[in-house]
Amino acid sequence: MNTTVSAQLGLRLVVPDRTTVPLLAGLDYAADDPYAIRMAFYVGDDEPVEWIFARELLTVGIVRKVGDGDVEVWPGSDDATLNIALSSPFGDALFEVPLSPLADFLHRTYQAVPAGEETEFIDIDAELENLLWPS
Secondary structure, eight states: OOOEEEEEEEEEEEOTTSOEEEEEEEEEEETTSTTEEEEEEEOTTSOOEEEEEEHHHHHHHTTSOBOOSSEEEEEOTTSSEEEEEEEETTEEEEEEEEHHHHHHHHHHHHHHSOTTOGGGGOOHHHHHHHHHSOO
16 A cells, blocks of 8 residues: 655745845655655646655754755744755755644654655665666
């Protein structure tokens, strides 16, 4: 059985002059990929931009700054938001994410796959087959 958890939430893109632009993001979690959370950012009518985050990175980022390189996560200054900074060869972005719906989403992922039990949800044989004989 493949359990999935999904949510949509409104967030804000912080632009250089410190104003914010509202955006919609879709969050997806699948028990058969228990360490990853996919976040799709919807910008206008363009195709969504998808990033994959470690579930633990978002969880730890609620209480302290974490991450290095392409993704950094840290608590917002108002205790109601989480900051996510993304960096790629195409540019950088800073998002303010409302903490309550994100925390609810993360809680539901831990109900689906408890912390420390992730390996029980991975099909090692299938993963090895994909590595050895990619389709």
